[in-house]
Amino acid sequence: MATRVLSGTRPTGKLHLGHLLGALENYKKLQGQDAFFMIADLHALTTDNEGKTDVAANVFEIVIDYLASGLDPEKCTMFVQSEVLEHANLALLFSNITPLGWLERNPTYKDQIAELKGKELHTHGFLGYPVLQAADIAIYKAEKVPVGEDQLPHLELTREIIRRFHHLYKANIFPEPEAVLTQAPKVPGLDGRKMSKSYDNCIYLGDSRETVVKKIKGMMTDPARKLREDKGNPDICPVFYYHKLFNKERVEGVAHECRNALRGCVDCKMEMVAKLNEFLDPVRERRESWMKKKTEIRQILDKGARRAREVASSTYRQVLQAMGLVS
Numbered sequence: 001m002a003t004r005v006l007s008g009t010r011p012t013g014k015l016h017l018g019h020l021l022g023a024l025e026n027y028k029k030l031q032g033q034d035a036f037f038m039i040a041d042l043h044a045l046t047t048d049n050e051g052k053t054d055v056a057a058n059v060f061e062i063v064i065d066y067l068a069s070g071l072d073p074e075k076c077t078m079f080v081q082s083e084v085l086e087h088a089n090l091a092l093l094f095s096n097i098t099p100l101g102w103l104e105r106n107p108t109y110k111d112q113i114a115e116l117k118g119k120e121l122h123t124h125g126f127l128g129y130p131v132l133q134a135a136d137i138a139i140y141k142a143e144k145v146p147v148g149e150d151q152l153p154h155l156e157l158t159r160e161i162i163r164r165f166h167h168l169y170k171a172n173i174f175p176e177p178e179a180v181l182t183q184a185p186k187v188p189g190l191d192g193r194k195m196s197k198s199y200d201n202c203i204y205l206g207d208s209r210e211t212v213v214k215k216i217k218g219m220m221t222d223p224a225r226k227l228r229e230d231k232g233n234p235d236i237c238p239v240f241y242y243h244k245l246f247n248k249e250r251v252e253g254v255a256h257e258c259r260n261a262l263r264g265c266v267d268c269k270m271e272m273v274a275k276l277n278e279f280l281d282p283v284r285e286r287r288e289s290w291m292k293k294k295t296e297i298r299q300i301l302d303k304g305a306r307r308a309r310e311v312a313s314s315t316y317r318q319v320l321q322a323m324g325l326v327s
Contacts, residue, residue: 005030005180006142008038008081011058012048015065016202018187018195020283021245024069026146030180031076036140036308039063040081042088046129047112047119063297065205068287079304081136086312090319091128091135094161097168098131102160106130107153134158138174139312146180155179171322173315187245188238192220206287209277216273221265222258232258232265239269246275 007027009015015024027037039062041055048055059080066078081087103109104127112121137145137158145155155177162174186194189201196202203212221239225232234240234255243254250271257263290297320326 002032002034003144004140004142005033005035005144005146006038006137006140006177007036007146008040008043008136009062009066010040010043011055011062012044013058013197014061014204014206015069016195016197016204017280018189018202019065020069020205021187022148023146024066024071026180027066027076028070030144030146031071033144035076036142036311037066037071037076037078038081038136038308039079040136042081042132043129046123046126046132047121049123049125050120060294060297061206063301064287064290067290067297067300068205068283070286073300073304077304077307078300079308080301083301083305084139084308084312086139086309086316087132087135090139090316091132093319093323094131094135094138094165095128097164098128098134098161102157103127103130106157108150130154130157131161134161137177138162139315140308141173141175141311141315142177143175144180145177149181152179165322169322171318173318173322188241190215190219190238192238203276205280205283207280208284209281212277212280213270213273216269216276217266219269221268225265228264229261231261234258239265239272242272242276243268246279247272 007023009019009023027035031037039059041059044053044055044058063078067073071078109127112126133154134157137155138161147155159176162176165174166172189195189199190203191199191201193199193201203215207215216239219239222232222234222237224230234243237258240254240258244251247254254268254271258268317326
């Protein structure tokens with residue numbers, strides 16, 4: 001029997017190179033199993049809650065990026081979180097048994113509040129989003145959850161909520177999910193920091209060749225190398241990191257030329273961006289093709305929602321029975 005897998009993406013905009021090399025490449029490896037990949041639109045509302053949102057449009061962009069990356073709807077279940085009501089229902093039930101202290105000790109809670117300054121995050125929804133995450137996982141009885149290291153505390157909280165549910169209601173409904181750690185590089189953004197939409201330093205999967213070239217031309221390099229004649233340190237240069245990802249056969253030569261000032265940063269960037277664009281070209285082609293297939297995309301999501309609801313409704317019925325809410 002195939003292992004049940006669950007993961008998702010918040011629709012806060014188009015996906016970028018970091019998502020592709022991290023989550024999406026991992027999804028592709030797991031899609032041959034019983035894999036559910038959701039677009040977590042309810043989670044998007046935890047940080048985008050002060051007026052009408054662009055979530056619906058962003059959902060469409062996320063699905064296109066999923067498909068452009070190589071995910072196959074015949075090998076996995078793609079669906080929109082809010083189209084399966086059992087997510088929110090189970091989250092409400094879980095919220096009644098989750099102590100506040102468990103949520104307040106969440107290590108990413110204060111970090112997110114500090115990082116997303118200007119947003120109203122002192123809400124029940126934002127504090128409790130790990131409970132919704134737990135419900136997302138539990139409603140499918142997921143056994144494996146692909147995550148980065150920063151999400152491990154959330155997964156442990158999911159296990160704690162599941163254990164508490166089983167203890168309180170003398171039931172054994174959910175497996176305790178295990179992490180599938182994403183084996184992926186931490187892709188630096190154009191400014192050297194982590195690639196993030198909030199930093200506006202991303203290379204997006206939908207960026208044209210010309211846009212990528214323009215962005216790379218402005219990319220940060222070794223700050224100590226101010227003149228063409230200055231010797232550089234490739235170990236602290238984000239551009240060289242990209243060479244290691246996309247121009248592997250030339251890594252040693254590029255490092256030697258940098259350390260000995262045998263060529264300038266512009267030439268180094270142009271060699272790298274040519275390889276980067278070669279890597280992204282198939283993704284762009286698939287993305288352009290799917291952009292013309294809105295009807296087919298809706299059909300994929302409808303099919304995914306039907307499959308997700310089939311599984312989720314069965315689990316939810318078991319939960320209601322265990323809690324004595326139905327006979």
